[in-house]
Amino acid sequence: MRIAVCIKRVPDSETRVKxxxxxxxxxxxxxxxxxxPYDEFAVEEGxxxxxxxxxxxxxxxxxxxxxxxxxxxxxxxxxxxxxxxPADPFEAAKVIAxxxxxxxxxxxxxxxxxxxxxxxxxxxxxxxxxxxxxxTAVSHLEIEGSKGVAEREIExxxxxxxxxxxxxxxxxxxxxxxxxxxxxxxxxxKKKPLEVKPVQVGGGSFDVVALTPPPERKEGRIVGxxxxxxxxxxxxxREEAKVL
Amino acid sequence: xxxxxxxxxxxxxxxxxxxxxxVTAARRLSSAVDAVVCGSTGPEGCATAIAExxxxxxxxxGALVFAATATGKDLAPRVAAKLGVGVAADVTDLAVExxxxxxxxxVYAGKAMQKIRVLGTPAVVSVRPNVFTADAQxxxxxxxTLSVPSPGRVVVREIKPAPAGMLDVAxxxxxxxxxxxxxxxxxxxxxxxxxxxxxxxxxxGASRAVVDAGWRTHxxxxxxxxxxxxxxxxxxxxxxxAIQHLAGMRTSKVIVAINKDKDAPIxxxxxxxxxxxxxxxxxxxxxxxxxxxx
Numbered sequence: 001m002r003i004a005v006c007i008k009r010v011p012d013s014e015t016r017v018k019x020x021x022x023x024x025x026x027x028x029x030x031x032x033x034x035x036x037p038y039d040e041f042a043v044e045e046g047x048x049x050x051x052x053x054x055x056x057x058x059x060x061x062x063x064x065x066x067x068x069x070x071x072x073x074x075x076x077x078x079x080x081x082x083x084x085x086p087a088d089p090f091e092a093a094k095v096i097a098x099x100x101x102x103x104x105x106x107x108x109x110x111x112x113x114x115x116x117x118x119x120x121x122x123x124x125x126x127x128x129x130x131x132x133x134x135x136t137a138v139s140h141l142e143i144e145g146s147k148g149v150a151e152r153e154i155e156x157x158x159x160x161x162x163x164x165x166x167x168x169x170x171x172x173x174x175x176x177x178x179x180x181x182x183x184x185x186x187x188x189x190k191k192k193p194l195e196v197k198p199v200q201v202g203g204g205s206f207d208v209v210a211l212t213p214p215p216e217r218k219e220g221r222i223v224g225x226x227x228x229x230x231x232x233x234x235x236x237x238r239e240e241a242k243v244l
Numbered sequence: 245x246x247x248x249x250x251x252x253x254x255x256x257x258x259x260x261x262x263x264x265x266x267v268t269a270a271r272r273l274s275s276a277v278d279a280v281v282c283g284s285t286g287p288e289g290c291a292t293a294i295a296e297x298x299x300x301x302x303x304x305x306g307a308l309v310f311a312a313t314a315t316g317k318d319l320a321p322r323v324a325a326k327l328g329v330g331v332a333a334d335v336t337d338l339a340v341e342x343x344x345x346x347x348x349x350x351v352y353a354g355k356a357m358q359k360i361r362v363l364g365t366p367a368v369v370s371v372r373p374n375v376f377t378a379d380a381q382x383x384x385x386x387x388x389t390l391s392v393p394s395p396g397r398v399v400v401r402e403i404k405p406a407p408a409g410m411l412d413v414a415x416x417x418x419x420x421x422x423x424x425x426x427x428x429x430x431x432x433x434x435x436x437x438x439x440x441x442x443x444x445x446x447x448x449g450a451s452r453a454v455v456d457a458g459w460r461t462h463x464x465x466x467x468x469x470x471x472x473x474x475x476x477x478x479x480x481x482x483x484x485x486a487i488q489h490l491a492g493m494r495t496s497k498v499i500v501a502i503n504k505d506k507d508a509p510i511x512x513x514x515x516x517x518x519x520x521x522x523x524x525x526x527x528x529x530x531x532x533x534x535x536x537x538x
Contacts, residue, residue, distance in 0.1 A: 011352065013353055013468055013487060013488055013491070014487055015352070015355075016355075017352045017355040017356045019356065026352065026356070037468075037469060038469075087358075087360060088330045088364075089321075089330040089331070090324070090325070090328075090329055090330030090364075091330070093325070093330070115352075115353060115468060116351065116352055117351055117358075118333065118334055118349065118350065118351055119330075119331070119333050120317050120321075120333060120334075121317070121320070121321035121324070121330065121331050121333060123321075124318065124321035124322050124325070125321050125324070125325045125330065127322075128291075128321070128322055128325030128326060129325060133288065133396075133397040133398050134287075134322070134398065135398060136317065136318045137314060137317070137318070139462070149401070152314065152318075153314060153462070153463055154313075154314040154315060154403070155260075155313055155314055155315075155412040155414050155415050156255075156405065156406050156410075156411075156412040156415065157403045157404055157405040157406050158403070158404040158406075158463075159314075159400055159402075159403050160400070160401045160402045160403070160404065161398055161399065161400055161401065162398070162399045162401050163397060163398045163399070164397055173462060173465075173469045173470070174462045204330065205329060205330070205362065205363040205364035206330065206332065206360045206361070206362060206363070206364075207360060207361040207363055208358060208359070208360050209346065209359045209360060209361055210358075210359040211351070211356050211357070211358050211359075212356065212357050212359070213355075213356060213357070214350065214354055214355065214356065214357055214494065215357075217494075217499075217513055217515065218515070220499070220511065220512075220513070220514045220515045220516060220517060221515075221516065221517070222506070222511065222516075222517045222518070222519055223516050223517065223518060224518060224519075225518070225519045225520050226518070226519075226520035226521065226524065226525070227520065227521075227524040227525050227528045229518045229520070229525075230518070230525060230528040230529050230532055231532065233500065233516060233518060233529070234529075234532045234533075234536070236516055237477070237498070237500070237516070238536075241477075241497075241498045241515065241516075243418075243476050243477045243497070243498050244477075244533075244536060
């Protein structure tokens, strides 16, 4: 199977968020970047099923992220190089779809969402732009011939979905256990082809006005120690917080 | 603001609670709200029907509002792409300034809030469940059911329901979550008893550590690689409060932490905390809650 896996370089989830001087973006100084964790499930799934091309939209530094996927075992990489990923995910989707269009893929895989912008939509947007069927947040997958069956978690249950190939799928936790790149893979990755293509990304229709720290939770307090504190907890939940 | 189209969700023919929140959020944008619900489970057929409705709604819609649920997160981008725009996803606040929608949404695991002006026409927005408190008027909504001539290529074959009587953490108003401090999977019974004492509004959640250890299912996981929740009351029991857990629950209205380690980071976000042995504290709490509801 010919498989494209689209990955994103994102700040590590343990990053301390500092707002940049423009008041609208992340101050990237000192930030450690990693492959988006959901994309690791997508890469792993691709590796188990066929020949994998890694595609990423991002700055020059995203080559490192692609190399990580190559070290896991992917065959080749393409970086769609742009200085900035726009706030409007539709613009990112257009650039990615334009690149994917030139090849006929059996499967196009994404992570369910990126842990930086929480947009959870580039996969299905790309599917629409390419006219392909799409299943999002897949936690279990079976493929036989040109037909697939996927499971996805929904509120209060699991949805079992059938779809034809080729298709776009987005990976959720539970789909598989992503491998760690072995030393041999890391060495091999250095020789694998990685093409860099500069792209123009439109500004889109989202105008970021501000990036601010989350609203401060008012100072909490320890109501007491041990089982003796339970009546006081009940009292404050009823009288102050009014949630009981 | 022009008319707004509220896209509601139903299951087994009944509107889901989040649908009333969608209506409430839509009314923040405009007094003229049309509500629709899709008459099919096929996401492709639904997306086509909703997009057609959005285009044909006499005078046009200024915005479409979805719920950021598993279904809404799947459906909204499909519809948005057909309308040539992106989705302002998982928003926690909405306002209209001039004639432009301004949406606020948590990013970077809830460590920052991004405020965006949504300039596309129409604007497509999905709202985080449990954030927009449904008003009484919203519960009166009578949505139009959109007919779907063909479900499309992606077909829902079945929905395997979660074990009977278990409320999903994403929909619960009260969540009692457990972490490693529970020491053994069997000890989650202590939390289940407390949830039961609260009645049908409560669910039991779990930290990533105990899901990875196989003690609880992924469906129960609260946090970055699990579910994002905003209940009115979140009780974290034996959970230290790693950033990735906080990402999933920090927009809860009231947070209570029960932990034996007084320096656990969870106490930094908790409104109220008790330091001590959860195996003594939680059963006592259950007893007190039973008395209240008795």
